[in-house]
Amino acid sequence: GxxxxxxxxxxxxxxxxxxxxxxxxxxxxxxxxxxYRQFPKQSLMLMATSNEGxxxxxxQGVEKDKFLxxxxxxxxSTLTVTSAHPEDSSFYICSAPGQGGWKTEAFFxxxxxxxxx
Amino acid sequence: xxxxxxIPAALSVPEGENLxxxxxxxxxxxxxLQWFRQDPGKxxxxxxxxxxxxxxxxxxxxxxxxDKSSGRSTLYIAASQPGDSATYLCAVTGVSNQGGKLIFGQxxxxxxxx
Numbered sequence: 541g542x543x544x545x546x547x548x549x550x551x552x553x554x555x556x557x558x559x560x561x562x563x564x565x566x567x568x569x570x571x572x573x574x575x576y577r578q579f580p581k582q583s584l585m586l587m588a589t590s591n592e593g594x595x596x597x598x599x600q601g602v603e604k605d606k607f608l609x610x611x612x613x614x615x616x617s618t619l620t621v622t623s624a625h626p627e628d629s630s631f632y633i634c635s636a637p638g639q640g641g642w643k644t645e646a647f648f649x650x651x652x653x654x655x656x657x
Numbered sequence: 658x659x660x661x662x663x664i665p666a667a668l669s670v671p672e673g674e675n676l677x678x679x680x681x682x683x684x685x686x687x688x689x690l691q692w693f694r695q696d697p698g699k700x701x702x703x704x705x706x707x708x709x710x711x712x713x714x715x716x717x718x719x720x721x722x723x724d725k726s727s728g729r730s731t732l733y734i735a736a737s738q739p740g741d742s743a744t745y746l747c748a749v750t751g752v753s754n755q756g757g758k759l760i761f762g763q764x765x766x767x768x769x770x771x
Binding site: 585631 | 691702746
């Protein structure tokens with residue numbers, strides 16, 4: 541199956557700093573990448589949808605100036621958490637539709653555990 | 658608004674048992690339903706994808722069924738093993754969704770005891 545590589549897997553940062561998370565599609569082109577957030581013991585909630593070459597679409601309640609998304613190429617999407625605060629501590633995970641498009645199987649990165657201290 | 662619910666939230670069984678995980682969704686207008694496995698602190702592994710026109714899918718000891726009209730899906734695990742211990746998530750892609758975002762249930766945390 542398709543592989544989505546996400547880095548870093550874990551990051552600890554100080555409050556007020558910014559953190560960048562990368563997701564790469566290794567063996568296919570991902571024109572769309574979905575970014576989810578998961579709090580402990582809760583399900584995944586979609587934050588935003590990134591599209592190669594255009595602006596990301598954010599879900600209601602997600603601050604676009606805080607969570608900057610860049611989809612610079614067909615194989616790379618990045619999420620930058622700006623001015624991170626302890627309440628941003630969470631598990632962030634990206635996903636891309638398979639080669640059959642979004643109606644087919646979705647492939648996920650390994651996730652990034654962000655801890656803001 | 659689509660809502661996905663999974664029951665039970667947690668399940669503990671002895672090794673060798675057959676078990677059923679349940680998933681329900683409120684809006685039957687879906688393209689597909691997908692079952693995932695998530696190990697602690699890890700990403701998601703896709704287990705089975707059922708298209709809206711399908712009734713079930715099988716992979717090894719796993720069988721997933723879909724009853725779209727009643728808004729239900731089940732994941733059947735045969736002869737459970739300790740290695741099956743993980744959180745199982747179901748997610749739907751709705752017809753009204755833009756671009757295929759997934760709506761997830763809260764997951765069922767499965768523990769299989771040796």
